[in-house]
Amino acid sequence: MSILLVLVLYLQASSQVARPAPVDDLETCPAVPNEANAERDWEDFEFSTDKPGSPMWYADLGCYRRAAEASREYLTRGPLLGVRESAISHLHMARYLAFAGDEAGAALALGGARRSDQRTAAEIALDWNAYVEGLYGFLVKDRGLLDARLETLRTSPNEGDRYNGRNLSWLSRCFERTYMEAQTDAACAVEPGPAR
Incomplete structure (x- = not known):
């Protein structure tokens, strides 16, 4: 897995980060x-x-x-x-x-x-579009879209999808809140249970 892609995934799905206002x-x-x-x-x-x-x-x-x-x-x-x-x-x-x-x-x-x-052999396997579409669902407050893409990522065998799924689970948990709140409030970052 490329170092760059690991960094991207980390920045997207790492534990809540204190962000400046x-x-x-x-x-x-x-x-x-x-x-x-x-x-x-x-x-x-x-x-x-x-x-x-x-x-x-x-x-x-x-x-x-x-x-x-x-x-x-x-x-x-x-x-x-x-x-x-x-x-x-x-x-x-x-x-x-x-x-x-x-x-x-x-x-x-x-x-x-x-x-x-199509991804190259050097890239980590992940469903990029499912993550993007789930994030879009949060931003436009389409709960069905967010939850469907979250389920896709949570049940994926790929580690990168699970990282991105974790981020979407925070957004799902705090769906009615702002993006900033959903990404920074510890109440949103409770780890989800294992995939079904």
């Missing part, structure tokens, strides 16, 4: 360096937490809207990405918008996160 002021959240970001390698741009201008750098400050803006601008101005990279960037952009409280915008961004390609 959303902020939007220019002092805390400086403008996105669009030209400089457009020149960056995708992995460096997408996963760097220590380089100003990266989405994860902004998110660590609570600048979720800036993080989403950085992602959007990179997807538009940066190098053309493959299906996998584009899907991951769209998913992260959607999560940043959801953390900022813009769940409708997050749902729109998820449209670019679905994948039509």
Whole structure:
């Protein structure tokens, strides 16, 4: 399994993380360096937490809207990405918008996160689209869609699906709450029982 994919799964499904409250002021959240970001390698741009201008750098400050803006601008101005990279960037952009409280915008961004390609041998086996669709179900408050995709992931033999299923179980448990609350409140993170 690639180290990058392990990192993506960890960031999506790790135990609740203390996240800063959303902020939007220019002092805390400086403008996105669009030209400089457009020149960056995708992995460096997408996963760097220590380089100003990266989405994860902004998110660590609570600048979720800036993080989403950085992602959007990179997807538009940066190098053309493959299906996998584009899907991951769209998913992260959607999560940043959801953390900022813009769940409708997050749902729109998820449209670019679905994948039509076949996985390569180097990738971990997982049902990426089931996770994306379950997250979408939470954002648009479609309980049936969320629960159906959660069941798909919970009963999968693939470890990556179980990680993503754990994240969807938090969203299902706290369905009426905001995305930020469902991802940060310890009451939402109770581990689900074994798959049926």
